[in-house]
Amino acid sequence: MRVIITGAAGFIGSHVAEMLHAERHSVLGIDDLSGGFVDNIPKGVTFEKRSITDELDGLFQKFKPEAVFHLAAYAAEGLSHHIPVFNYTNNVVGTANVLASAYRAGSRHFVFTSSIAAYGHPHSDKPFDEATPCVPCDPYGTAKLACEHHIRAGYDYHGGPAYTIFRPHNVFGSRQNISDPYRNVVGIYMARALENKPMPVFGDGSQTRSFSHIFSVAHAIAMAPFTGEARNQTFNIGGDEPMSVRDLAENIAREFGIKPNLEFQPARNEVMHAHCRHELARRVFPQAYARALDIRAGLKEMAAYVRSRPIPAATECPALLEITDHLPPSWSKRLAHRAKA
Ligand SMILES: NC(=O)c1ccc[n+]([C@@H]2O[C@H](COP(=O)([O-])OP(=O)(O)OC[C@H]3O[C@@H](n4cnc5c(N)ncnc54)[C@H](O)[C@@H]3O)[C@@H](O)[C@H]2O)c1
Known part of the structure; x- marks a missing residue:
């Protein structure tokens, strides 16, 4: 394909x-490299x-x-409150543009x-299941929900x-990406662990997430067009095991053989506990779940990768800040000079 x-x-x-390339599909990758790296593109793509x-x-x-x-x-997600126009342009208008081109090309x-x-x-x-009402509480989530509706409405109409x-x-x-200071908490902690620097924790670190290793998630995504039951469906995808951010930092420190050094910062206004049910994805993508690594095994896989190469240069937010009020202090130090007048 x-x-x-x-x-x-x-x-x-x-x-x-x-x-997909390994399965002999012909793959064209598009990226503006604002948050990714050319070295990530697999050979043959x-x-x-x-x-x-x-x-x-x-x-x-x-x-x-x-x-x-x-x-x-x-x-x-957290930064999207401060770059709402960029968020909607990149994430919603960008999606409408990709979908329109896909439609016109007969995809x-x-x-x-x-x-x-x-x-x-x-x-x-x-935990959220796919029927839970969606009431996003930040521009990033609002953009994702808008895209979902747009895609479904496009199918119904066209x-x-x-x-x-x-x-x-x-x-x-x-x-x-372990070098973006505004997202990917696992990456941020691994980059800190490599340099034996303190790991920033918002609030007391009791907020919990189900950290999900990439292999099973990517497998389900790749299989979607080849899976009859995935047609016109919406799936939660990821792991089931809850872990607090504080426990995550301690597990990563252990993985890197260092003492946990947590730097507590004022709490952010964020979702405290976010977990999903995955019965639907498990049923439709059993092979993806069969290859799932639990959090600790996944952290080992990622730590081995991170240790095997230099830490990449920091990627900065690709947009100027549009609203600076209520920026967490650790971010405002980096971003104060990048605000729109
Ligand atoms: N990683 C997660 O935990 C997670 C969770 C939920 C949803 N997602 C979604 O999954 C997708 C992939 O996320 P990821 O974790 O791989 O992030 P990522 O930043 O590693 O990958 C996103 C890629 O999109 C590229 N990009 C951004 N804006 C672009 C633009 N205007 N034009 C072309 N390329 C552009 C970036 O350069 C980057 O390479 C995203 O849509 C994200 O919202 C990720």
């Missing part, structure tokens, strides 16, 4: 590209440096992808990575392309 993957130089996109907000028809008409995996986004399947952020704050003790929407959560593993 001919497939286009946006965000192919990123973490999840590069794993999806690797899996054709690469085009391009923003998803730019003109895409030329590429799509030439390549004629049968399936499009749209993963490109700036995925800094039959559109795979989109939404996020657990689409659910917002939990309204009960129960009759195609068929879609599969994934809501992943807290994915980590090899090739994740």
Whole structure:
């Protein structure tokens, strides 16, 4: 099959590209390298440096992808309150642009990575399932939910392309960007551990997440267009094991053979406990779940990767700050000079 993957130089996109290329699909990766790295692109995958907000028809008409995996986004959830216009332009207008080009090129399947952020704050003790009402509480989650509705409405109106929407959560593993100070807590802690520097913890670190290793998540995403039951479906995808941010930092310190050195910072206004149910994904993608690593085994895999290469240069937020009020102090030090006048 001919497939286009946006965000192919990123973490999840590069794993999806690797899996599809290994299965002998013809893969074209598109990425503007604002948050990914050219070294992440697997050998054999054709690469085009391009923003998803730019003109895409030329590429799509030439390549004629049968399936499009749209993963490109700036995925800094907390920071999205401070860059709302950039967030909606990149993540919503960009998605509308990719979907329109896919439609005009005759693509039959559109795979989109939404996020657990689409659910917002939990309204009960129960983990989110796919029927839980979505009430996002930040611009990043709002953008993801808007894209979901846009993709479904497009299918209902135009009759195609068929879609599969994934809501992943807290994915980590090899090739994740460990040098973005505003996202990827596992990466931030590993970069700190490598340099034996303190690990920043917002609040008391009791907030919990189900950190999810990449292999099973990428496998399910890659399989979507080839899985009948994934057609026009929405799936939570990821692990089930809750872990506090504080325990995560301690596990990573142990993995790197150092004493945990936690630097407590004022609490952020964020979702405290975010967990999902995955019965649907487990049933439809049993092979993906069969290869799932638990958090500790996953941390080992990622730590081995991180140790094997130099720490990449820090990637900065690709946009000027639009609203500076209520920035966490640790971010405002870095970003104060990058605010819009
Ligand atoms: N990692 C997670 O835990 C997680 C959880 C939920 C959802 N997601 C979603 O999965 C997708 C992939 O996330 P990831 O963790 O691999 O992030 P990532 O930053 O590693 O990958 C995203 C890629 O998109 C590229 N990109 C951003 N804006 C672009 C633009 N305008 N044009 C072209 N390329 C652009 C970046 O350069 C980067 O390589 C994103 O849509 C993200 O919102 C990720």
